[in-house]
Amino acid sequence: MTTAETAEKPTTHSVRAQRKAKARISEGKRQERKLGWLLCAPAAFVMLAVTAYPILYSVWLSFQRFDLKFPDQREFIGLGNYWTVLSNDYWWTAFGITMLITVVTVAVELVLGMALAWIMFRTLVGRGLVRTAALIPYGIVTVVAAFSWRFAWTPETGYLAGVFGEGAPLTERASSLAIIMLAEIWKTTPFMALLLMAGLALVPDDLLKAASMDGATGWQRFTKVMLPVMKPAILVALLFRTLDAFRVFDNIYVLTAGANNTSSVSMLAYNNLIRGLNLGIGSTMSVLIFIAVAIIAFIFVKLFGTAAPGSEEGGRR
Amino acid sequence: MADIVLDKVTKAFPDGTLAVQEFNLEIADGEFVILVGPSGCGKSTTLNMIAGLEDISSGELRIDGQRVNDKAPRDRDIAMVFQSYALYPNMTVRENMAFPLKLAKLSKEEIDRKVDEAAKVLELTALLDRKPANLSGGQRQRVAMGRAIVRSPKAFLMDEPLSNLDAKLRVQMRTVVSRLQKRLGTTTVYVTHDQTEAMTLGDRVVIMRAGAIQQVGEPQELYDNPRNLFVAGFIGSPSMNFLPATVSEGRLRTSLGDFPLGDRMRQQVSDSGGDLIVGIRPEHFEDASLIEDSIRQRGAEFEATADLVESMGSDKYVYFTVEGEKASAAELEELAADAGGGDLPSGGSNLVCRFSAESRVKEGDTARVWVNLDKIHLFDPSDGRNVTLHEGKSSGVVS
Numbered sequence: 001m002t003t004a005e006t007a008e009k010p011t012t013h014s015v016r017a018q019r020k021a022k023a024r025i026s027e028g029k030r031q032e033r034k035l036g037w038l039l040c041a042p043a044a045f046v047m048l049a050v051t052a053y054p055i056l057y058s059v060w061l062s063f064q065r066f067d068l069k070f071p072d073q074r075e076f077i078g079l080g081n082y083w084t085v086l087s088n089d090y091w092w093t094a095f096g097i098t099m100l101i102t103v104v105t106v107a108v109e110l111v112l113g114m115a116l117a118w119i120m121f122r123t124l125v126g127r128g129l130v131r132t133a134a135l136i137p138y139g140i141v142t143v144v145a146a147f148s149w150r151f152a153w154t155p156e157t158g159y160l161a162g163v164f165g166e167g168a169p170l171t172e173r174a175s176s177l178a179i180i181m182l183a184e185i186w187k188t189t190p191f192m193a194l195l196l197m198a199g200l201a202l203v204p205d206d207l208l209k210a211a212s213m214d215g216a217t218g219w220q221r222f223t224k225v226m227l228p229v230m231k232p233a234i235l236v237a238l239l240f241r242t243l244d245a246f247r248v249f250d251n252i253y254v255l256t257a258g259a260n261n262t263s264s265v266s267m268l269a270y271n272n273l274i275r276g277l278n279l280g281i282g283s284t285m286s287v288l289i290f291i292a293v294a295i296i297a298f299i300f301v302k303l304f305g306t307a308a309p310g311s312e313e314g315g316r317r
Numbered sequence: 318m319a320d321i322v323l324d325k326v327t328k329a330f331p332d333g334t335l336a337v338q339e340f341n342l343e344i345a346d347g348e349f350v351i352l353v354g355p356s357g358c359g360k361s362t363t364l365n366m367i368a369g370l371e372d373i374s375s376g377e378l379r380i381d382g383q384r385v386n387d388k389a390p391r392d393r394d395i396a397m398v399f400q401s402y403a404l405y406p407n408m409t410v411r412e413n414m415a416f417p418l419k420l421a422k423l424s425k426e427e428i429d430r431k432v433d434e435a436a437k438v439l440e441l442t443a444l445l446d447r448k449p450a451n452l453s454g455g456q457r458q459r460v461a462m463g464r465a466i467v468r469s470p471k472a473f474l475m476d477e478p479l480s481n482l483d484a485k486l487r488v489q490m491r492t493v494v495s496r497l498q499k500r501l502g503t504t505t506v507y508v509t510h511d512q513t514e515a516m517t518l519g520d521r522v523v524i525m526r527a528g529a530i531q532q533v534g535e536p537q538e539l540y541d542n543p544r545n546l547f548v549a550g551f552i553g554s555p556s557m558n559f560l561p562a563t564v565s566e567g568r569l570r571t572s573l574g575d576f577p578l579g580d581r582m583r584q585q586v587s588d589s590g591g592d593l594i595v596g597i598r599p600e601h602f603e604d605a606s607l608i609e610d611s612i613r614q615r616g617a618e619f620e621a622t623a624d625l626v627e628s629m630g631s632d633k634y635v636y637f638t639v640e641g642e643k644a645s646a647a648e649l650e651e652l653a654a655d656a657g658g659g660d661l662p663s664g665g666s667n668l669v670c671r672f673s674a675e676s677r678v679k680e681g682d683t684a685r686v687w688v689n690l691d692k693i694h695l696f697d698p699s700d701g702r703n704v705t706l707h708e709g710k711s712s713g714v715v716s
């Protein structure tokens with residue numbers, strides 16, 4: 001109201017003064033922005049060198065027929081490699097496996113992570129011990145953990161091998177996938193829990209008290225008050241984990257090495273690029289993975305409005 | 318609507334803090350009770366126990382004659398307003414106010430009707446579709462009130478609901494709260510440490526200190542007949558002046574001069590013996606030249622040099638420094654700590670007097686000051702007790 005009234009009939013003098021002030025401010029702002037760019041220039045340069053160059057080089061390679069076994073046949077073929085890969089059954093099987101692993105592990109991790117976060121958040125006695133214990137799996141190198149899972153499931157010697165009757169679980173497709181997912185979940189749930197715990201800390205105590213007074217049960221407090229307030233943190237956690245899970249490699253490499261159609265897209269790219277020495281096809285797959293990851297990130301950021309916790313509208317003061 | 322009875326309610330936190338001790342209070346149906354006291358005295362804890370947000374360690378809490386110690390907050394049918402407002406950030410104003418009704422499974426039409434009605438009372442109708450983030454402090458406060466009133470609970474609990482507002486808005490909202498409570502007639506317990514709110518809002522005021530009740534009464538009664546030093550110093554602004562005093566040969570000897578004691582006073586004081594603290598409110602001083610002869614003999618006069626004169630228009634505050642020792646007691650130290658200001662660096666005690674506007678006293682003048690001996694209080698410094706109380710009423714020095 002008041003701003004509208006004062007802005008209604010400004011004298012020419014004050015307008016000029018205002019404009020002048022505005023110009024001065026934006027001049028200062030521009031200087032500041034320039035300094036900002038200068039200050040992050042070194043970091044930006046390093047980033048460009050270590051990420052942009054390899055990415056662009058992969059893209060360049062993906063447009064060529066380039067197999068190190070037949071180096072003489074190197075030739076620019078445009079989108080030919082893409083056609084080859086996208087019309088190939090192996091690619092789509094790997095893609096399906098990757099999606100399956102991503103969806104299942106992230107969903108399970110979200111639920112378990114939330115429970116774990118809640119426990120870590122609420123424990124009053126031995127808080128440090130509980131948190132440390134919960135984070136141990138995340139502290140172990142993935143490959144090491146994967147090897148220990150492999151030994152655990154090895155017939156005769158492994159301590160888990162006999163759990164589901166006789167047979168070698170890592171030699172069948174379904175059980176192999178289940179074990180891969182189990183290893184993934186075991187390993188990264190603590191990370192999820194850690195991100196979600198940051199979200200839990202965002203929920204003010206008074207809000208939960210108010211909900212109790214308003215007649216909410218424990219479950220209603222969780223679903224109607226805590227989850228919405230935590231939404232930004234949950235989305236960030238989901239985004240991180242989805243991108244991570246989509247690039248699953250270590251566990252598969254160690255546990256099955258892709259046998260019985262358990263390869264993920266990363267596994268397939270590795271096999272073509274490093275084992276098969278087919279730089280063209282391998283690079284094409286890498287670029288496709290890159291595109292898929294970008295699409296996932298885009299969906300999260302644009303469609304779900306994922307942002308850093310606290311920067312969302314509700315979190316603003 | 319309901320009456321609330323706290324019967325020897327005690328709260329001991331797991332770490333051993335005794336936040337509330339043997340709290341006894343009967344709140345009548347429809348009554349507006351204020352809990353007031355310095356920071357950390359257990360006001361919020363008491364309120365949370367009534368709400369059910371905090372367990373009761375011992376004692377009994379009865380609402381409508383029914384023991385509710387073990388009932389969950391949602392089964393007590395009580396609404397609460399928080400200092401932080403505690404609005405759900407993801408919901409609009411309408412959804413915030415509808416939340417308790419939705420949980421109570423009311424029909425959509427009924428919810429809309431009640432929310433619209435409450436919004437009208439609180440002038441929130443135009444804001445119903447906004448999110449809390451886009452509201453001003455005062456508007457948020459009103460939404461919090463609205464969420465409390467929509468479901469017509471048995472009682473309202475408010476924990477410093479106005480202390481996040483600026484001074485002007487606070488005065489405005491005070492009248493809103495007061496009117497709302499009168500109109501709805503709902504039993505209300507209101508926590509504050511603003512004594513203006515305490516004096517103006519409530520039917521009765523409970524003054525707390527370190528988890529214990531000091532005195533319960535109507536605001537005026539607390540002001541006129543404080544039961545101890547703490548209450549005397551806590552209520553009133555500027556607060557009561559305290560000076561050390563002794564009694565000998567039937568006279569009260571203070572650094573302001575020797576005053577005669579009445580018969581009854583002499584009896585009350587003789588059995589306390591020893592050192593005393595005399596308490597005099599600022600308005601019980603007057604410029605001696607303005608005193609009519611008819612009332613002059615009810616008091617005594619002394620001379621002092623005015624350090625500072627503040628003219629408020631309607632009256633004048635005159636500050637004196639009185640030579641000699643300061644009154645000292647545990648209660649007074651606690652009050653000074655709560656007021657935040659440490660003692661001013663001066664040799665004697667500071668005396669604040671309220672003179673009528675006609676007074677001609679200026680800074681640096683030596684003024685003749687008259688003090689109304691009928692209205693002064695004597696306290697025992699060892700336990701802070703008001704020794705001049707007689708059947709709950711205060712008696713002045715001359716009677």
Ligand SMILES: Nc1ncnc2c1ncn2[C@@H]1O[C@H](COP(=O)(O)OP(=O)(O)OP(=O)(O)O)[C@@H](O)[C@H]1O
Binds near residue numbers: 360361362
């Ligand atoms: N969870 C807790 N554990 C231990 N002690 C506590 C806990 N909560 C409060 N206390 C203590 O209990 C006492 C009373 O606290 P309470 O919050 O009721 O004070 P208050 O009167 O509301 O103060 P304020 O005016 O500052 O809000 C304080 O000494 C406080 O330190």
Ligand SMILES: [Mg+2]
Binds near residue numbers: 360362476
């Ligand atoms: Mg409090």
